Amino acid sequence: MYVVCLDLEGVLVPEIWIEFSVCTGIDELKITTRDEPDYDKLMKYRIEILKNHGLKLPDIQRVISSMSPLLGAEKFVRDLRSRTQLIILSDTFTQFALPLMKKLEYPTLFCNDLIVGPDGDITGYALRQADGKKKAVAALKSINMKVFAAGDSYNDLGMISEANHGMLFRAPATIKAAHSHIQACDEYSQLLQEIDEFIGQ
Numbered sequence: 001m002y003v004v005c006l007d008l009e010g011v012l013v014p015e016i017w018i019e020f021s022v023c024t025g026i027d028e029l030k031i032t033t034r035d036e037p038d039y040d041k042l043m044k045y046r047i048e049i050l051k052n053h054g055l056k057l058p059d060i061q062r063v064i065s066s067m068s069p070l071l072g073a074e075k076f077v078r079d080l081r082s083r084t085q086l087i088i089l090s091d092t093f094t095q096f097a098l099p100l101m102k103k104l105e106y107p108t109l110f111c112n113d114l115i116v117g118p119d120g121d122i123t124g125y126a127l128r129q130a131d132g133k134k135k136a137v138a139a140l141k142s143i144n145m146k147v148f149a150a151g152d153s154y155n156d157l158g159m160i161s162e163a164n165h166g167m168l169f170r171a172p173a174t175i176k177a178a179h180s181h182i183q184a185c186d187e188y189s190q191l192l193q194e195i196d197e198f199i200g201q
Contacts, residue, residue: 006150016092019063073188074103088111094111149166
């Protein structure tokens with residue numbers, strides 16, 4: 001049996017922190033896992049910026065509620081799910097992702113949780129598990145699933161290397177250059193074609 005594991009932000013939906021950065025005018029929040037491979041360092045940096053500017057979870061959720069999937073993503077997800085199973089493996093948070101999952105017709109999502117105070121302050125985060133994307137792919141393989149994985153960031157490299165077949169999708173040039181041994185593409189039609197070949201469609 002086959003399953004496709006995809007990253008969320010930058011692959012199916014816009015980068016949430018970049019959208020929030022644009023709306024607030026805080027350029028420091030534009031840094032993502034495309035730029036910083038140390039996720040814990042990145043999140044602590046983000047939380048400190050939010051604290052310094054008095055921004056809370058509802059402020060971010062208001063921006064997310066106005067966001068839509070990337071152009072073509074909804075059709076791509078429908079076409080993909082008509083062929084095989086899909087799991088979204090993301091380092092985003094339940095409190096961010098659910099409105100966007102609704103717009104993608106609720107594919108299965110494995111992600112993390114924010115730690116939020118009673119006043120809406122984001123005080124920390126709880127990983128589902130360390131290196132969760134790679135471990136999820138390894139677990140699927142352990143029950144004899146054939147896994148195709150694709151993502152765009154440093155934190156996707158583990159699951160891509162662990163999968164039976166993996167690709168970079170719309171990754172920045174720096175990541176593609178540093179990992180030129182990994183196949184890459186930028187269009188949903190190309191990604192779907194690779195998946196079709198993998199599952200024997």
